Amino acid sequence: MAMLGEISHTTTYRYATPVTFGTHRAMFLPRRGASARLLSWSVETSVPSTIRWVTDSRTNAITVMDFSEPSSELKIAFQVRGVYFGVKGIEAFPLESRADEVPVQYTPDEWTDLAGYLRPHAEDPDGSVAAWTKNFVAGDQDQTIDVLQRMLSSFRSFSYCARDTEGTQSPSDTLHKRSGTCRDFAWLMIETLRRLGFAARFVSGYLYDAALDGGAVGMTGSGATHAWLQVFLPGAGWLDYDPTNSISAGFDLIPVAIARHPGQAIPLAGSWIGDAKDYLGMSIDVAVRKIGEFRDPSEG
Known part of the structure; x- marks a missing residue:
């Protein structure tokens, strides 16, 4: 199945008096590959700018913007059109036998390639994350897909709580609070x-919510940037898992950036020079819309 979709993402910063802007770096362009084909994309800024596109070491597309004039408002608007392909479920990806049970048996080449995604990154000062981890492989509960599904389902007992402060909670904080944002939930599941022994990586992107097409909201995190994770399973490759919405298939998740940890996948970062009290705040407007069905012309 394939969906023709459009993403618009506008960020607006406001200041009491004109300020000078440093370089801004944005991650808004969906990753191209087997699950996505981009048809067009653009970026516009309210302040005259020089824009260039680069890729980082993880092949994420980065938009680099340098501004030539001061202003009391900076608006950055991205728009993308593309085709997004989905799958019905994990059964579409038969695992190799070495991935059937925990721990997954990676090959030497895979260990080398996946090393950065295998090593825990966050501290676990009180051992709470390690203790929680044991719950998912207690007794003979070691079938890989079952472990992943139990872990995904466990987040239903957590409370989603949006916050204005930047950054991501530590996994132990999220576990103790039993609440957080999509970034917090993804980071806790990754470190778990x-x-x-799983290779897991952080993903930032967009969430398509079909309910929005009808004027309702059906999933948590729609209407904004979203975060989830991917797990590498031999025979299937990198598979998506969204602990916020218990999603593990379909074209609801549109990846933009992949990273070893959340700090490497900031949607928009930059600097400005002025008095701290001049900053009045920011607003973000995100829309992910289905604009039609896609049919490959080559299929006749």
Whole structure:
């Protein structure tokens, strides 16, 4: 199945008096590959700018913007059109036998390639994350897909709580609070999986919510940037898992950036020079819309 979709993402910063802007770096362009084909994309800024596109070491597309004039408002607007392909479920990806049970048996080449995604990154000062990890492989509960599904389902007991402050909670904080944002939930699941020997990576992107097409909201995190994770399973490759919405298939998740940890996947970062009290705040407007069905012309 394939969906023709459009993404618009506008960020507006406001200041009491004109300020000078440093370089801004944005991650808004969906990753191209087997699950996505980009048809067009653009970026516009309210302040005259020089824009260039680069890729980082993880092949994420980065938009680099340098501004030539001061202003009391900076608006950055991205728009993308593309085709997004989905799958019905994990059964579409038969695992190799070495991935059937925990721990997954990676090959030497895979260990080398996946090393950065296998090692835990966050501290676990009180051992709470390690203790929580054991719950998912207690007794003979070691079938890989079952472990992943139990872990995904466990987040239903957590409370989603949006916050204005930047950054991501530590996994232990999220576990103790039993609440957080999509970034917090993804980061906790990643660090839990790594302690079980899985290669897992952080993903930032967009969430398509079909309910929005009808004027309702059906999933948490729609209408904004979203975060989830991917797990590498031999035979299937990198598979998406969204602990916020218990999603593990379909074209609801549109990846933009992949990273070892959340700090490497900031949607928009930059600097400005002025008095701190001049900053009045920011607003973000995100829309992910289905604009039609896609049919490959080559299929006749």
